[in-house]
Amino acid sequence: MKNNDLLDAWLVLVLAAVFGAALAGVYIALTPRILQNQRGDAEKQIPALVPGAARAEKTDVGGETVYRATDAAGALVGWAVPARGQGYADVIQVLIGVDAAADRITGLYVLDQKETPGLGDFIKDGEKYLNQFAGKPAGVPLTVVKKDASAANEIRAVTGATVSSRSVVEIVNAALERFRRHRAAAGA
Amino acid sequence: MSSEPTGPGPLDRFTGGILRENPIFRQILGICPSLAVTNTMEGAVTMAGAVLFVLVCSNVMISLIRHLLKPHLRILVFTLVIAAFVTVADRILAAFLYDMSKQLGPYIPLIIVNCIIIARCEICAAKQGVWTAVTDAVGQSLGFALSIAAIASIREILGFGTWFGQWFGWRVIPVAPPAVWSPWVVMILPPGAFVTLGLLMGAINHLVARSRKAAA
Numbered sequence: 132m133k134n135n136d137l138l139d140a141w142l143v144l145v146l147a148a149v150f151g152a153a154l155a156g157v158y159i160a161l162t163p164r165i166l167q168n169q170r171g172d173a174e175k176q177i178p179a180l181v182p183g184a185a186r187a188e189k190t191d192v193g194g195e196t197v198y199r200a201t202d203a204a205g206a207l208v209g210w211a212v213p214a215r216g217q218g219y220a221d222v223i224q225v226l227i228g229v230d231a232a233a234d235r236i237t238g239l240y241v242l243d244q245k246e247t248p249g250l251g252d253f254i255k256d257g258e259k260y261l262n263q264f265a266g267k268p269a270g271v272p273l274t275v276v277k278k279d280a281s282a283a284n285e286i287r288a289v290t291g292a293t294v295s296s297r298s299v300v301e302i303v304n305a306a307l308e309r310f311r312r313h314r315a316a317a318g319a
Numbered sequence: 320m321s322s323e324p325t326g327p328g329p330l331d332r333f334t335g336g337i338l339r340e341n342p343i344f345r346q347i348l349g350i351c352p353s354l355a356v357t358n359t360m361e362g363a364v365t366m367a368g369a370v371l372f373v374l375v376c377s378n379v380m381i382s383l384i385r386h387l388l389k390p391h392l393r394i395l396v397f398t399l400v401i402a403a404f405v406t407v408a409d410r411i412l413a414a415f416l417y418d419m420s421k422q423l424g425p426y427i428p429l430i431i432v433n434c435i436i437i438a439r440c441e442i443c444a445a446k447q448g449v450w451t452a453v454t455d456a457v458g459q460s461l462g463f464a465l466s467i468a469a470i471a472s473i474r475e476i477l478g479f480g481t482w483f484g485q486w487f488g489w490r491v492i493p494v495a496p497p498a499v500w501s502p503w504v505v506m507i508l509p510p511g512a513f514v515t516l517g518l519l520m521g522a523i524n525h526l527v528a529r530s531r532k533a534a535a
Contacts, residue, residue: 142387143395150403157407161414168417220425245425252424 169242173213173226174198180228180238181209193313200228207231210314213242214306218298221245223254227303229269233311239264239303244295251295260289260296264303270311272304326447329454336458342435343466343516344523349435353467354512356426360483363471365419367464369408369427374436374456376404381444382452388445397440398431405430418485435459466519473515478506 177187177200184200191197198211209231215224223246228238241255253259263286267273271284275297280287288296327335342348352370356362380400381388388396409427412420420427430436439459444452476482480492480502492500505511 139389139392142384142389143392143399146384146396146399150399154403154406157410161410164414165410165417168413172417172421243421245428247425 169224173211173240173242176226176240177211177228180211180226180240181230182237183208187211192310192317195309195313197310209237210310212306212310214302216298216302216305218244218254219246219251219292219294223295223298223302225299225302225306227264227306229307229310233307233314234269236264236267236269236303236307239299241299246292246295251289251292253289253292254295254299256289260287260299263287269307272308273300275300326443326451329451332443332447332451332455333458336455336460337462337465340459341462341466342459343463344520346435346438347520348438349433349463350516351429352426352433353463353470354509354516356423357467357471357512357515358474358478358507359422359485360468360471360475361419361485362423363467364464365412365416365423366426367460367467369405369412369430370433370435370463371457371460372408373401373404373430374439374460375453376407377401377436378439378444378452378456379449380404381440382447382449385445393441393445394437397437397445401436401440402431435463469519470512470515473519474506474511477503478511 174187177198178184181187181200183202185203186205187198187200189196190199196213198213199207200209200211202208210229210233212227212229213224214227215222217223221244223244224242226240226242227236228240229235230237239261241261244252244255246252246254255261263280264273267286268284273284273286274282275288275293276285277288277293286296286300326332336342340346343350343353349370352366356366377397377400381397384396405428408430409420412423412427439455443455447455472482475484476491480490480494480496482489482491484490492502503511506515
């Protein structure tokens, strides 16, 4: 009885297939709504991320969706760039605020993360981590250090969450590099 | 099939989950969420709702397929069933209760490893009929909900001065409390969870021991 094991496991295989299909259905049904929630969350954050922003409208720069933030008079005050990338546990999604010329970071907000509770989830903590990003240059890649930041482009990692800290910095670097390139090309 | 093992009846299963076999204070299962999400009532209620959904669905599913289970593969089947329903619960929360989904973060996906659920699949659903499995799931979930609500009430009131502060804005301690009072920040932080859980468990053990002595 060589194929006994496979026969034994038929229930597991059938259940895996059925649940896989059912979960795919749930994803298809709910994803538009979840994305809409995330967009709503993102738009609420923009006044805090881009100083002086009164309104934000979605635009397309080089094929990527970004938010163009304007003040009450309608003048461009900055941009909010959504970005995502792999963290320690799962995908991290952030929203980066930059000034009108995309030269300086004005703020950073974590939209979604599933890092280790109590360690990696400090990346969403303003005082411990996120507030450092405001005022950093957007044109040079940021680097992570384990002691207090000394250079202008250094970010201090959260103790015990070096991988998560580094992931966020890499996501920010990659997104800003792309955005600055696309923006220059589009002349926006 | 005639030799199906019997266990406590539906009503017994239901009441047992709330008191005699309370998952947190008597079985000491599901301690991770009861420590992690109980600094607000909103977190506790959302977690309890998600556990109710997952436990009822998993118990029903396992009870329906209990005659097909192979002893050496049953834990695998339990895990598969639980993981599927937890994923559904996680997506539903992200779609309809986005703020809570963000606040609870990874703790909703972590229901997969909540021992209450796999224990009920093993103890009840894999051996008893669907109706008993449902009452068992509801009883255990209510026991879990009441326990974490008790912990969350103490922590939120002492730590924030509110009860359901985010949803209803109910203040228990006035915004400008008398000078002798200051919020217990430790209650919002993890140590507050351990201290509250320990004290409540001690109080319940004391009451149980006393009523047992009185009965003897």
